[in-house]
Amino acid sequence: MTLLITIFAAVICTVIWYKTAPKNEMKVGILCWMYWGASLMWFVDAIIEYAELGAEFFTPETADMINDSYLGLSVVALGLIIWLVILLVSDPKGVVRAALTNKK
């Protein structure tokens, strides 16, 4: 489930990136790289697990599935937080700078 959720996040971010390209003011590309990188790594984990468990890999226990989904959503949330921090620090639109220097 963690792999699946991360892949969905990566695909959604890639579609958003493509739709807004070449402007990329929101730096969505960062999210794409992060989620695709993690997806590829978890894909290796999945292959190794499949090699060990066989068909049982596709029928996980409900508790494991819930825990994995919870982890997957947490990973997506962490990715979004990292992206937000990078976006605000780099401030490509100058919004943060304008807000901080506005003396009114």
Add this chain to the structure above:
Amino acid sequence: MACFLIPAAEAVITTVAAKIIKAKEEKDNGNLSLTDIKTDDTPKLTFSRKLGWLNKLLWGGSALLAFEHIWHGEVVPYFPFLTAVQEGETAAMLAEMGSAGVLMAVLITTVWLGMLGVSYIIEKRPDKASDTAEETQ
């Protein structure tokens, strides 16, 4: 256990390499801070920028996998930071790093090489806009 350390180590190496290559590219281009070099009116990405794709894949993936390891209690915020080492399972941890970790690094590098191939083909391909303009003339 600690498989993400292998891609993270690769990320450190490629980040340093990208910085060195970028400095060299800027020096070769007369200290101009070029990110893209244009030849024959076709935009060409520099190698340091392409290496940046690999860096982002490796760093991003390693960061999220590190979180997963913290989630599962395999990485702890105190010395020796890895529960496998604490519990005397260092050999098993190293074996996992040698199998899963190396496979992860190899897969990501292979995907990046594929991306290099695709970008090479796209850069070689004539621009669609100029093609359409030529056809209408």
